[in-house]
Amino acid sequence: MKIPLRALPEVIKNLFSKPATIKYPAVKAEVFDAFRGRIVFTQSECIGCDMCVRVCPAKAIKIIPSEQTHAEKKIFDCLMDLNHCIFCGACADACPKNALESSQDFELAQLDKTKLKLHYK
Amino acid sequence: MPKITIPLGPQHPALKEPENFMLVLEGERIDKASINLGYNHRGIEKACEERTYIQDIYLLERVCGICSHSHTSCFVGCVEEIAKVEIPERAQALRILMGELERAHSHLLWLGVAAHEIGFDTLFMYTWRDREHVLDCLELISGNRIHYAMNIIGGVRKDINAKQKNEILKRMDILEERTNYYVKLITQEPTILARTQNVGLLPTQEALKRNAVGPTLRASNVKSDVRKDDPYLMYDKLDFKVITADSCDVFGRVFVRVFELIESYKIIRQIINYLPTGAIAVKVPWKIPEGAAVGRYEAPRGEDIHYVKANDSIKPERVKVRAPTLANFASVRYMLEGGYLADVPIVIAAIDPCMSCTDRSLVLDGEKTSSYSWNDLRLMGIEFYKKKGIDFSKVKI
Numbered sequence: 415m416k417i418p419l420r421a422l423p424e425v426i427k428n429l430f431s432k433p434a435t436i437k438y439p440a441v442k443a444e445v446f447d448a449f450r451g452r453i454v455f456t457q458s459e460c461i462g463c464d465m466c467v468r469v470c471p472a473k474a475i476k477i478i479p480s481e482q483t484h485a486e487k488k489i490f491d492c493l494m495d496l497n498h499c500i501f502c503g504a505c506a507d508a509c510p511k512n513a514l515e516s517s518q519d520f521e522l523a524q525l526d527k528t529k530l531k532l533h534y535k
Numbered sequence: 536m537p538k539i540t541i542p543l544g545p546q547h548p549a550l551k552e553p554e555n556f557m558l559v560l561e562g563e564r565i566d567k568a569s570i571n572l573g574y575n576h577r578g579i580e581k582a583c584e585e586r587t588y589i590q591d592i593y594l595l596e597r598v599c600g601i602c603s604h605s606h607t608s609c610f611v612g613c614v615e616e617i618a619k620v621e622i623p624e625r626a627q628a629l630r631i632l633m634g635e636l637e638r639a640h641s642h643l644l645w646l647g648v649a650a651h652e653i654g655f656d657t658l659f660m661y662t663w664r665d666r667e668h669v670l671d672c673l674e675l676i677s678g679n680r681i682h683y684a685m686n687i688i689g690g691v692r693k694d695i696n697a698k699q700k701n702e703i704l705k706r707m708d709i710l711e712e713r714t715n716y717y718v719k720l721i722t723q724e725p726t727i728l729a730r731t732q733n734v735g736l737l738p739t740q741e742a743l744k745r746n747a748v749g750p751t752l753r754a755s756n757v758k759s760d761v762r763k764d765d766p767y768l769m770y771d772k773l774d775f776k777v778i779t780a781d782s783c784d785v786f787g788r789v790f791v792r793v794f795e796l797i798e799s800y801k802i803i804r805q806i807i808n809y810l811p812t813g814a815i816a817v818k819v820p821w822k823i824p825e826g827a828a829v830g831r832y833e834a835p836r837g838e839d840i841h842y843v844k845a846n847d848s849i850k851p852e853r854v855k856v857r858a859p860t861l862a863n864f865a866s867v868r869y870m871l872e873g874g875y876l877a878d879v880p881i882v883i884a885a886i887d888p889c890m891s892c893t894d895r896s897l898v899l900d901g902e903k904t905s906s907y908s909w910n911d912l913r914l915m916g917i918e919f920y921k922k923k924g925i926d927f928s929k930v931k932i
Contacts, residue, residue, distance in 0.1 A: 420723045504684070
């Protein structure tokens with residue numbers, strides 16, 4: 415059965431309904447708890463096992479010995495290249511000490527490429 | 536009337552990805568059509584051989600943006616078969632849940648694209664708005680809208696809690712109501728019927744002869760679905776129907792996909808209501824023993840096939856991907872021939888083509904066959920680009 419202008423009632427209804435889009439960036443976009451954003455690094459937890467480097471599919475992460483000297487234990491810095499990172503969170507999963515974690519931070523666009531190379535220390 | 540050959544693509548407003556169709560026209564009718572692939576070759580299979588199994592999951596996820604979970608599930612299934620790992624029931628259920636959500640998102644996206652191709656942009660906007668609900672469900676579970684990164688070898692990465700279940704069920708109610716509206720719309724709106732009925736005909740015999748897969752084959756009245764024919768994960772325990780249409784045209788393909796949406800919602804509800812308890816993953820060693828496996832998976836676009844060969848190391852020896860679009864391209868040629876030029880966009884869109892999925896085939900041209908090593912190919916590439924004025928010889932790999 416053909417009904418001409420079948421979509422018209424829906425179109426009229428939608429003229430008066432709230433827009434489906436949100437007014438980002440005027441209104442902050444909300445993400446879910448499970449969201450995988452920028453990886454954050456906790457230096458005190460890192461043992462330098464390099465598991466994150468081995469699993470990273472994009473070769474975006476590097477763990478290097480820290481310049482700071484500490485008497486009791488070795489400490490490490492994390493070099494994170496957001497140019498390469500695909501935000502899969504594989505490094506956070508592989509970390510045996512939970513030194514790496516996915517954060518909710520997603521506003522990472524930069525005009526300067528060098529700002530995308532993060533040095534966590 | 537003289538015949539005119541016109542190229543459609545690689546850059547063309549009707550195509551969302553680059554691919555070339557050479558159409559020989561006689562007036563407005565298409566006399567002959569041919570398809571040229573290869574504009575989107577990314578060398579993913581070769582790249583897989585140089586990465587570990589864990590890294591390959593994330594790489595293969597990027598074979599396709601829409602059916603990302605399908606490709607990883609298929610690959611991970613093959614690896615688990617070689618390693619002789621049985622994954623927990625809860626992990627199987629969660630993989631199906633993601634797979635069906637992905638099917639819903641793919642079909643809603645396709646319905647919008649098809650509506651756009653026939654000039655019905657109102658429907659395009661409505662379906663894409665509703666698709667946000669599915670994407671929300673996917674982000675809710677996995678943390679990402681498109682590349683979910685849900686699979687690991689031995690199970691899944693993220694579990695689902697009671698609050699998430701309620702959120703998903705709430706969205707399923709909205710989607711079901713909307714899909715029922717689309718069912719009425721596609722069967723009653725005269726403009727949709729006029730643009731889809733008796734367009735891009737593919738009779739059952741031709742579909743079988745040309746090895747069509749997925750919704751394209753089911754729209755030609757063949758009851759074929761890997762989920763029923765060769766059940767993987769725990770599909771054999773679920774209650775759902777295989778949707779077919781006997782009209783063998785574009786309308787049939789719209790019909791099949793819209794009703795498959797309803798079946799997908801049914802499966803999602805079953806999974807959420809009867810989710811098995813237990814672990815979500817088992818530990819699998821990095822090193823995979825020697826062996827080979829072929830995996831079949833019903834992706835939203837049709838049957839996806841992966842072949843993995845392992846050689847007792849942490850990297851696979853060979854990975855082969857056969858995406859569903861490649862299987863459907865042979866039918867596109869048949870569908871185009873004899874049709875009108877104005878119907879070309881919708882006929883191509885009707886198979887839900889994904890060009891970047893497809894472009895990994897190797898064409899051996901007749902008798903002129905020879906084999907190249909990886910280094911030979913690299914030298915050939917450098918020579919090719921040198922002629923165009925770009926020198927890659929100093930780039931180190």
